[in-house]
Amino acid sequence: MSGKIITLTRHIIEEQRRFPQATGQFTDLMNDIAFAAKLISYHTNKAGLMGILGETADINVQGEIVKKLDIFANETMVRALDHNGHLCVMASEESEDIIPIPEQYPLGKYVCLYDPLDGSSNIDANVSVGTIFSIYNRISDADTPGTLADCLQKGINQVCAGYVVYGSSTMLVFTTGNGVHGFTLDPSYGEFILSHPNIRTPQKGSIYSVNESHYDYWDENIRNYIHYIKQVDEKTGRPLNSRYIGSMVSDIHRNLLYGGIYLYPPSKLAPEGKLRLTYECNPIAFIVEQAGGKAIDGYERIMEIEPTSLHLRTPFIAGSEEDVILFEDFVKQNRHKVNI
Ligand code: AHG
Ligand code: MN
Ligand code: MN
Numbered sequence: 118m119s120g121k122i123i124t125l126t127r128h129i130i131e132e133q134r135r136f137p138q139a140t141g142q143f144t145d146l147m148n149d150i151a152f153a154a155k156l157i158s159y160h161t162n163k164a165g166l167m168g169i170l171g172e173t174a175d176i177n178v179q180g181e182i183v184k185k186l187d188i189f190a191n192e193t194m195v196r197a198l199d200h201n202g203h204l205c206v207m208a209s210e211e212s213e214d215i216i217p218i219p220e221q222y223p224l225g226k227y228v229c230l231y232d233p234l235d236g237s238s239n240i241d242a243n244v245s246v247g248t249i250f251s252i253y254n255r256i257s258d259a260d261t262p263g264t265l266a267d268c269l270q271k272g273i274n275q276v277c278a279g280y281v282v283y284g285s286s287t288m289l290v291f292t293t294g295n296g297v298h299g300f301t302l303d304p305s306y307g308e309f310i311l312s313h314p315n316i317r318t319p320q321k322g323s324i325y326s327v328n329e330s331h332y333d334y335w336d337e338n339i340r341n342y343i344h345y346i347k348q349v350d351e352k353t354g355r356p357l358n359s360r361y362i363g364s365m366v367s368d369i370h371r372n373l374l375y376g377g378i379y380l381y382p383p384s385k386l387a388p389e390g391k392l393r394l395t396y397e398c399n400p401i402a403f404i405v406e407q408a409g410g411k412a413i414d415g416y417e418r419i420m421e422i423e424p425t426s427l428h429l430r431t432p433f434i435a436g437s438e439e440d441v442i443l444f445e446d447f448v449k450q451n452r453h454k455v456n457i
Pocket of ligand 3: 210232233234235236237
């Protein structure tokens with residue numbers, strides 16, 4: 118095999134050598150996540166053929182319609198991660214409470230939170246969806262079942278965060294705080310191969326991604342910002358280009374590579390925003406920051422927010438540093454800076 122092919126496992130093993138105290142547990146956990154991602158990828162690609170498409174009669178804890186693939190992805194994550202002794206507890210966007218490790222299995226030192234399927238409203242139209250995950254060290258006592266407090270840590274405590282995008286190819290992108298690395302699933306080997314080492318997002322982008330149908334529900338500062346970025350001004354690179362898929366993973370992935378800003382601001386419809394701090398915003402914020410970008414709720418750094426409940430929602434603005442700072446200036450009404 119050519120020395121240039123670096124698998125996900127090899128990359129993680131080599132990264133872990135920086136930590137003399139590493140036990141191999143983290144590498145194993147990442148392999149479990151990668152295995153779940155391969156299963157979800159396979160089923161996402163085959164969804165139409167396997168009669169798995171369509172809505173179930175269930176409504177999830179968020180009060181939304183649950184798609185069959187949401188359930189499949191959730192069960193796949195639970196089953197891939199519950200038995201290897203790396204985790205003490207899990208939490209999923211699709212489960213109301215924390216997910217304990219079944220008694221018959223050993224307990225580990227990590228905590229894993231995930232959104233098993235992000236962008237599920239897009240599934241039936243064959244549009245990219247994703248999985249998002251976040252790993253913390255446990256803070257509860259070793260060898261006891263993990264607790265809610267283990268799952269309610271600030272984003273700055275994450276030891277790893279990643280997403281998988283099931284797009285024209287399947288990619289797993291993650292960070293352990295040592296840069297952001299992207300791996301593409303080679304369907305013939307069934308392996309994630311390093312394809313995007315050390316992803317850096319442009320300091321300033323040319324894309325904005327937002328559900329603009331909420332315009333009338335936003336407060337004035339947000340409307341002013343969106344109005345501003347659409348005005349023509351060559352010197353400041355305006356107007357920005359509009360791109361919105363409606364699968365955050367896919368919107369963020371594109372903007373990470375091309376540069377741009379993703380926004381899910383508060384509105385009269387959703388005063389706290391829509392996205393969940395623990396499953397969606399914290400992991401994406403860790404990745405965006407590690408790629409050189411910025412992630413805020415409008416005022417505060419996302420990863421500094423105290424999660425007071427498992428399914429807490431937060432406004433979310435993330436992307437190229439200069440673009441996010443400009444948004445911040447509008448929201449904080451630093452009008453001297455933004456010349457409106
Ligand atoms: P999920 O499918 O996990 O519920 O997440 C959907 C999220 C996110 O992926 C996307 O960016 C956003 O919802 C889209 O929301 P709108 O349809 O309100 O724009
Ligand atoms: Mn989601
Ligand atoms: Mn979801």
